Amino acid sequence: VNNRPSILLIEDAPETQLLVRAVFGTEIELVTSGTLSEGAAQLNERVFDLVLLDGTLPDGDGFEFFAKLRQNPKFSRLAVIFLTARTAINDRVAAFAMGAEDYVVKPIEVREFRARVEAKLRKLSAGESQSVLEIGTLRIDRHRFRAFRKTASGELSEIILTPYEFKILSALAEKEGNVLSRDSLISTAWGDSVHVLERTVDRHISSLRKKLGSGAEKIEPVHGVGYRLNASSISSKKKAA
Amino acid sequence: MAENLLDNEMLDSYRELGTPEEPDFLKKFLTTFIDAIPAHLERIDVAIKASNFEDLARASHAIKSSCLNIGAAAIVERCAKIEANGKAGELGDSAKLYGEVVELCGQLKAEIHALPEFRAGA
16 A cells, blocks of 8 residues: 655656655655646546646646636645746745645755655645544545545545535535435535525435445435435444544 | 856755665756756747747746756846746847857856766766
8 A cells, every 4th residue: 555645746847857756755656747738637637645836837837727726626625836936926926825835936945845845745644634534434535525435355445426426425424324404415515606406416416325336324315304324333433523 | 167057055955865776866867957958948049030939938937947956047047037038028138148048058068067976987
């Protein structure tokens, strides 16, 4: 099992890629992308603990790329540190306003850079343990927007969910055993400013139940009220933030 | 020859990144750096001739960004000016600056090849 933190470095300069790899050695799993489009492909393929993002890439602007990422619910909480030669105060402010975790200006000062990234990884690791819900064999990682089921052999198998399905499951898991109304689920998954029909919730629940399959944890309808998530009472273990 | 371009303190910090598996990290780093420069210079040259301001800004930014990591301030400064010209949508003094950058990159290459890591047998 690979427990090393994973970092995606989106940076076109090959010597900077080498430098970052040398700074962390084998302590982290580093994946490099020389363009934004390669970086996007990596992000769509797998989950990273942290992204180091250059501000200017051959195929576009790192700041605009980050703004687009933030609009996608899948990446709305992705931890990003800018690693850039752009020193303008407007760039720094924009990065932090969009939710960047840090802003490192080149040249890379080896010890400071390592310390900054490691501090961020420690913080993320602490936050992650707070943001994971375990209900029976279900593991819901609210930080990474991913859900898993623990198999009989103890391995985690991912349940691929849409963002709405994930939010619904997360809300039900947080109140495990308690009924949540459709209105409450709409408010949690879609927000209060959007008009969503109750049958839309039912449709997502139906899909979610299929994806959860035959495990012990079931989403049960409660007539006239809403839904609840029930785990088998003996194996249920809940770690909540 | 003009003032030294390489920042020795910075290079020392990279030297320390060498490991038993890869003792020559600095050499590898600088070789990779030097190998990437000609393509960027050519892009700047082409961009100036074609008045392609977007590419002018990007290519000069690339050299600026790489040179920052070895402390080559004289190149960084000139590339920053070329980049600013590109972003402003004008050539300005880019051609003159580009000539100076080419010359400085030659000096930089000579300085790198004079480092202990690059001497014969190293």
